[in-house]
Amino acid sequence: MGKYAIIDIGGTQLRVEPGRFHDVRRFNSNLKTWGSNTKISMSRVLLIRNGSGIDIGSPWLANAVVKGRILHSCFGDKLVIKKISSKLKTRRIRGYRENMIRFAIDSIHFNGRNASVQ
Template identity: 40%
Template sequence: MSYAIIEAGGQQLKVEPGRFYDINYLGVDPDSDYTIDKVLLINHEDDITVGQPYVEGATVEGTIVEHRRGRKIIVYKMRPKKKTRKKRGHRQELSRLMITSIKVNGSVIVDDSAVMTETSEEE
């Protein structure tokens, strides 16, 4: 199992090709390609490469599937004995990113077609 740990949208995520992830909104049109070059770690067949802070020449490529909104969070503020109440809701804007490949120095080390063949062999 090959994976990478990336930094995107102020978060660190463990990503694998062939899966999708919800990250903070990216101002990119849906169905367009997106490249992330802030790769912190790559694990390929138990060969671990750790960056300081980023792995040189490593990129993770993906496709923006859609833009969506997260679950609603209720923010309720009340001051006792003052008749002051504020109820507000918030929904975070998210982008759904489908990871297609992990590259190091321009060469693809793993892509989603390799992951699909691994899962079909297991069945």
């Protein structure tokens, strides 16, 4: 638990650790050209914790990069939208499953050093 980073990806903030995988909404439309096992790097890092030291960006850290790789695309849970008109006695139920990308975090770099290794 001593080494993690908080990144801004796809409009959400995620707490990521090296060696773990995460699911986010599809943040780029050309996934077919990327494919699986494609390396990605994210520079919108808000916070890095390495042991007892914490570095906070304002709004982002200047020399911080989180590197990872795309595992595969997947679907999220089904979102159900219900519309009920009580006076007309009609019901309409629609739903969809959101496209997601599962990616794994390989390393966290800050100021040219690998923050995931002590």
